[in-house]
Amino acid sequence: MIARTTPSVQTESWQQLLRNAIRDPKELFRALDLPWQTDLSPALAHQQFPVVVPTPYLSRIRKGDPNDPLLLQVLPSAPELLTVEGFTQDPLEEAASNPLPGLIHKYGNRVLLTVAGHCAINCRYCFRRHFPYDSNTPGREHWQKVLDYIALRPEIEEVIYSGGEPLAVNDQRLGWLSAELEQISHLKRLRIHTRMPVAIPQRVDDGLLSWLGRGRLKSVLVIHCNHPREIDLEVRNALQLLHANGVLLLNQSVLLRGVNDCVDTLERLSQALIDASVQPYYLHLLDRVAGAAHFEVAEERALELMRLLRERCSGYMVPSLVRECAGARSKTIIG
Numbered sequence: 570m571i572a573r574t575t576p577s578v579q580t581e582s583w584q585q586l587l588r589n590a591i592r593d594p595k596e597l598f599r600a601l602d603l604p605w606q607t608d609l610s611p612a613l614a615h616q617q618f619p620v621v622v623p624t625p626y627l628s629r630i631r632k633g634d635p636n637d638p639l640l641l642q643v644l645p646s647a648p649e650l651l652t653v654e655g656f657t658q659d660p661l662e663e664a665a666s667n668p669l670p671g672l673i674h675k676y677g678n679r680v681l682l683t684v685a686g687h688c689a690i691n692c693r694y695c696f697r698r699h700f701p702y703d704s705n706t707p708g709r710e711h712w713q714k715v716l717d718y719i720a721l722r723p724e725i726e727e728v729i730y731s732g733g734e735p736l737a738v739n740d741q742r743l744g745w746l747s748a749e750l751e752q753i754s755h756l757k758r759l760r761i762h763t764r765m766p767v768a769i770p771q772r773v774d775d776g777l778l779s780w781l782g783r784g785r786l787k788s789v790l791v792i793h794c795n796h797p798r799e800i801d802l803e804v805r806n807a808l809q810l811l812h813a814n815g816v817l818l819l820n821q822s823v824l825l826r827g828v829n830d831c832v833d834t835l836e837r838l839s840q841a842l843i844d845a846s847v848q849p850y851y852l853h854l855l856d857r858v859a860g861a862a863h864f865e866v867a868e869e870r871a872l873e874l875m876r877l878l879r880e881r882c883s884g885y886m887v888p889s890l891v892r893e894c895a896g897a898r899s900k901t902i903i904g
C-alpha cells in the first residue's frame with residue numbers, strides 16, 4: 570500500500586471534521602462575511618434540507634462573494650421554497666426499484682446500496698433531498714438480506730456504495746461489508762459514489778486504504794466535483810494517493826446554472842480532474858427535484874456547451890452529457 574509520506578499539517582481527523590461541519594445557516598453567513606438575510610428564507614430552506622458544510626470545503630469559498638460558485642452549491646436560499654411544475658419529491662421514481670431497504674436495483678448488472686443516510690456536505694440541488702433515508706440505512710442483520718439478494722442473482726457484476734455519503738461510514742463497517750461482497754464469486758467490481766474526497770479530503774487516510782483497493786474486486790471511485798476551484802492541493806493529493814493505490818478514478822458533475830454553465834469553467838474542470846488522475850465521466854442534466862428548479866440549465870444550452878467543450882479539449886477530457894429518465898434501463902446520453 571502506498572501511504573501518505575508527509576504528515577498532514579491538518580491535525581483534525583476526518584471524523585472530527587465531519588462532526589465540526591457548519592450546520593447552522595447563520596453561522597455559514599457569518600463565516601463567509603455575508604450579511605444575514607432579513608427574510609426567513611434561508612432558515613426555511615434549512616428546515617427542508619439542513620445546511621452541512623465541512624471546513625475544508627468552506628475554506629475554498631471566497632468570502633463576501635454571494636455569487637461564488639462553490640457557495641451557491643451549499644447556501645440555503647429563497648428559490649428553494651418555490652413550487653415549480655415538473656419538479657417533484659422523487660423525480661427518478663427510485664421507490665419503484667427499491668426491493669429491499671438499502672438496495673436499489675434499476676440497471677441489470679449493477680446494484681446500488683445506500684450505505685449511509687446522510688452526507689458530509691449538503692448540496693442544495695441534490696436529487697435525494699427528499700429521500701426517506703431513515704428506512705433505507707439498514708443495520709448489520711439487514712445487510713445479510715442484501716447480500717443474499719446479490720448472491721442469488723449471478724447477473725449482478727458490480728456493487729455501488731452510494732448514499733448519502735458512503736464514506737461517512739467508518740472503515741470497520743465498510744471493510745466488513747466489502748469482505749462479505751468479496752465472497753460472492755460472480756461480483757467483479759466494487760464502485761463507490763462519493764463526494765468525500767472533495768468535501769473532506771482527509772477521509773483518504775490509512776484506514777480507508779486498509780480495505781479500499783486491497784481485495785479481489787476492482788475498485789472504482791466516482792467522485793462528484795462541479796467546479797475547478799473545488800480541487801485544491803489537499804484534494805489533489807488525496808486523489809493522487811487513491812490513484813497510486815490502484816483505484817480507478819472517475820468524476821460526475823451536475824450542470825448547474827450560475828455554477829458551471831460556462832465553457833471556460835467546464836474546460837478548467839476537466840483539466841483539473843485530469844491533473845489529479847481523474848477521468849471525466851458524466852455531466853448530468855439536473856434531476857427535476859422540488860426545490861432545485863433555479864439550478865436548471867436548458868438542454869439546448871447544455872448541448873451548445875458540449876459542442877464548445879469538444880472543440881477545446883482532448884476527447885478523453887470530455888464527459889458524456891446524460892439525463893436520468895425514470896424507468897430507463899441506463900442513463901440516457903443526450904446529443
Ligand SMILES: *Cc1c(COP(=O)(O)O)cnc(C)c1O
Nearest residue numbers: 673675676679680681729899900
Ligand atoms: C447511475 C446509477 C447507476 C450507475 O450507472 P452507470 O451508468 O453505470 O454509472 C446504478 N444504479 C442506479 C440506481 C443509478 O442511478
Ligand code: SF4
Nearest residue numbers: 688691692695733764
Ligand atoms: S454529496 Fe451527493 S448525495 Fe450528498 S447532498 Fe451532495 S449531491 Fe446529494
